[in-house]
Amino acid sequence: MKLNSALILFLIVALSNCAQKDAEKNTNISKSLSVSLLDKDLMHWIDQKVDSVMLANDTPAISLGIVKDGQLAFANGYGTMSRTSDDVVNALSLYQIGSDTKKMTGIIVNNLVAEKKIELNNSITNYLPEKLDKKAIEKLKPIKVIHLLHHQSGLPGRAPSNKRIDGDPMLIPYTENNMLNDLNTISLEFQPGSEFRYSNFGYGVLGYLCERVSNKPYCDLLLQYVAHPYSMTNTTTEPTAEQLQHLVTPYRKDDNSKETQRYIMGKLTPAGGVYSNITDISKLMTHHIKAYQHQNNVDNSIENPLILTSESDKQGLNYGFGLGKSKFDTGTQYGHGGDMDGFGSTYLFSPEHDLGLIILTSSGGRWIGELEKEIFYKLTNQTYTLPKKSLIDFFSKVMEEKGFNDANSWLDTHKDSEAYYLSEEEMNNLGYTFLQQQEIDKAKAVFILNTKLFPESANVYDSLGEAYMLNDEIDLAIENYKKSLELNPVNNNAIEILKKLNQ
Numbered sequence: 001m002k003l004n005s006a007l008i009l010f011l012i013v014a015l016s017n018c019a020q021k022d023a024e025k026n027t028n029i030s031k032s033l034s035v036s037l038l039d040k041d042l043m044h045w046i047d048q049k050v051d052s053v054m055l056a057n058d059t060p061a062i063s064l065g066i067v068k069d070g071q072l073a074f075a076n077g078y079g080t081m082s083r084t085s086d087d088v089v090n091a092l093s094l095y096q097i098g099s100d101t102k103k104m105t106g107i108i109v110n111n112l113v114a115e116k117k118i119e120l121n122n123s124i125t126n127y128l129p130e131k132l133d134k135k136a137i138e139k140l141k142p143i144k145v146i147h148l149l150h151h152q153s154g155l156p157g158r159a160p161s162n163k164r165i166d167g168d169p170m171l172i173p174y175t176e177n178n179m180l181n182d183l184n185t186i187s188l189e190f191q192p193g194s195e196f197r198y199s200n201f202g203y204g205v206l207g208y209l210c211e212r213v214s215n216k217p218y219c220d221l222l223l224q225y226v227a228h229p230y231s232m233t234n235t236t237t238e239p240t241a242e243q244l245q246h247l248v249t250p251y252r253k254d255d256n257s258k259e260t261q262r263y264i265m266g267k268l269t270p271a272g273g274v275y276s277n278i279t280d281i282s283k284l285m286t287h288h289i290k291a292y293q294h295q296n297n298v299d300n301s302i303e304n305p306l307i308l309t310s311e312s313d314k315q316g317l318n319y320g321f322g323l324g325k326s327k328f329d330t331g332t333q334y335g336h337g338g339d340m341d342g343f344g345s346t347y348l349f350s351p352e353h354d355l356g357l358i359i360l361t362s363s364g365g366r367w368i369g370e371l372e373k374e375i376f377y378k379l380t381n382q383t384y385t386l387p388k389k390s391l392i393d394f395f396s397k398v399m400e401e402k403g404f405n406d407a408n409s410w411l412d413t414h415k416d417s418e419a420y421y422l423s424e425e426e427m428n429n430l431g432y433t434f435l436q437q438q439e440i441d442k443a444k445a446v447f448i449l450n451t452k453l454f455p456e457s458a459n460v461y462d463s464l465g466e467a468y469m470l471n472d473e474i475d476l477a478i479e480n481y482k483k484s485l486e487l488n489p490v491n492n493n494a495i496e497i498l499k500k501l502n503q
Contacts, residue, residue, distance in 0.1 A: 037073040038066065046375060050078050057367045058256055061089045061248050065278035066379065067289065067349065067356035072282040079362070082249035082259070091278035094234060094247045095360040096262050097345040098338020101274040102203050103308060104226045104235075106149060106321025108210055108218075108270075110305035111225045117213040120146040124153075127209045129180070136184045143192045148206040149321050151198050154188035154492065159201045159268060165436045166429075167254045167341050173266025179208060187496035189462075194490060196319065200271040203322075207270025218270055225305070230287055232280035237269050247275070248362045250342030256363040260342040272338060278358055285349055285356040292334065292351040309334060328382060337372075339364040346372040353380050366390065389419060392426040404445045411449075424454045428463055435467060443467045451480075458488030465494070474501055 038046075050062055061079035065072055077089035112118045118127065124143045125132075132140070147153040161178045164170045183205070189197065207218050214221060219237040227235045234243060252258045265273035291306035308321035318325040325334050331352035338345040344364025349356030357376050361368055377384040391411060399407035415422055427450045434443035447464035454460050465480035478501050485494040 037071070038068070042378075043074065045378065046074070047076070047078075049375065050076075050371070053367060053371050054078060057363075057365065059361060059363055059367075060251055060256065061093070061362040063089050063091055063093050063095070063248075063278045063360045064375075065091060065282045065358040067282050067285045067358070069354050070286055070290070072279070072286075075278050075282070083251070083257075085249075089248055089362075091282075092234070092246065093360075094239065094243055094275055094277050095345065095362065096250070096273065096275050096338075096340055096343045097281075097360065098272045098340040098343055098364075099200070100336050100338040100345045100347050101270065101272045102322030103336055103347070104222060104274055104322070105203055105207055105210070105270040106308045106323065107305050108221045108225045109145070109149065109206065109321060110303070110308070112210055112213060114303065114305065118145060118209065120144065120149070124148065124205065124209060127212050128183070129212070131180050133184055139188065140183065143188075145206070145209065147192045148199075148202045148209075150319060151196050151202060152193050153199060153202045153205075154190045154192045154195075154197075155199050155202045155205065156186060156189060157197065157199050157201065159204060160186055162268065163436075166433045167252055169250075169261040169340075169342065170263040170265055170268075171261065173264050174204065174268045175266055176208070179204065179267050188492040190488070190492065191490040200268065203271035204268040208267055210270070222274065226284070227280075230284045232276065232283055235274060235276040235280045237273055237275070239275050243275070246277075248343075248360075250340070251363040253339070253341055253344070253363055253365040256365075262343075263340055272340065278360060281347065281358050281360075282356075285347065285358065288334070289349050289351050289354060289356055292332075292349075293354070328380070330380060330382070333376070337369065339368075344368045348372055348376055350376075350380060355379055366393070388421040390426060391415060391420045391422045392430055394420075395427075396430055399442075404442065408449065415453075422453065424450060424457055424460060427453065428460060431463060431467070435470065440467060440471045444471070456487065458484045458486075458491055458494075461487065462491060462494055465497070469497070469501070477501060 050064060053059065054062060059079065060083055061077070061081065063077045064075070066074035075091035077091065077093060079089055081087040081089055081093065109118065113120060121144050123141050124145060125137050125141050128140070143153045159174060159178065160182045162170070162174055210221055211218055222235070222237060226232065236243065239247060247262065250260050250262065252260045263273055288306050291304040295304065295307050308323035309318055309325040323334050323336055325332060331350045333348060333350045335346065335348035337347065342363065344361040346357070346359045346368060357372060357379065359368060359372055374384050391414060395407050395411050398410045414420055427446060431443045431446035431450065434446060444464070444467045447460065447467050450460040451464055461480045461484035465477045465484060468477035468480060478498065481494045481498050481501070485491050485498070
């Protein structure tokens, strides 16, 4: 991208401080904003749908935007800035967007690739400091930059030293020393490039690489490559005092009557710590739609940094650089979402329909994805079928109220019902929630059940082995790690732990 002299001068000044006031930035956010360029019947349907979902889920606030034909065609706020406020949210209300940050990190990487500061097929060790020990360098050498972007690195899903309990906010920033210590001590969970496994830690490492090759902090990179080029005047990692006045109060998704706090993520910010609003995100989406509409144009001699997806992903997925891709009857859709145990977000668009949908909320949960689908299906004239409900959601509630045996009986009765779906990953996540809460017996019971439900999964035996190991039941830990390795011979995590346990 060529920069004119005025823009270069602006960047020199602006990059000196992430939170400084920008003379070109409009931070005087208006009291209200609504945009309504859609058919009145459609707008009425959207309003009714959002109102009904908010009532059903006791959701405090939603800001919603629809991009159509190159502009923000619909923007509205529902609910208030907090449960104790009368100030209504709108398209300029500020939210933390969670994992939807990842597409912005992908855009930064694309720009650094174009500047030849980073190579996608290079090992990440090319860009890591000498502070890492020799064993860590050898272990991490097979991981390429592209593996981080595609969630194929083999790194764990969350940073090992990040001890945040699910449901609670992250209030202690993750430091460079935390990251280097974790990289020195972690074991890879699979051979890099062989599997897809979502990793927030991987995107934290990716952002750290970007900082190192550019010699700039992530907040400056966000300003340089995302916020300023697309006129996103209130997209930031460090809100000013004025911007914080427009930050919506978040509420826990597991109990949305309880106020929670924004995340302070440190070096994990590239995975999910950006703040933005409907107005800003709609500007990025407008450019995103146009980029995908013209990606095959032979006149495009320069690769557009907004082209994020790839055709090389594993397990039937098409995910790259922070954006997923899937097809439907009349087009292709691209998107990502975010969930911070408080704030929630969705970002979804279709180039063929010149259409996009953005939802920001102050208390997330599974319902936000269902609302996104229902509205997007309506906008693209697709037939919407009511989604199945998660068995694990109900299982965990019965377990909390009546105990594991009753929950197991309930699951056995309902697992073949057409109204529900059963997820290995969700059951495993429930087990890890109990581990984080030091309720090891509950975690073991959940993991054991998961091995019965999914006996061919190497991951469930790995998780059960971890629970036994934490409970000093070494023989049972070894037995389950061996079973995991039998099902997945390249499970490096099991290999490393078995070495230690057999010493």
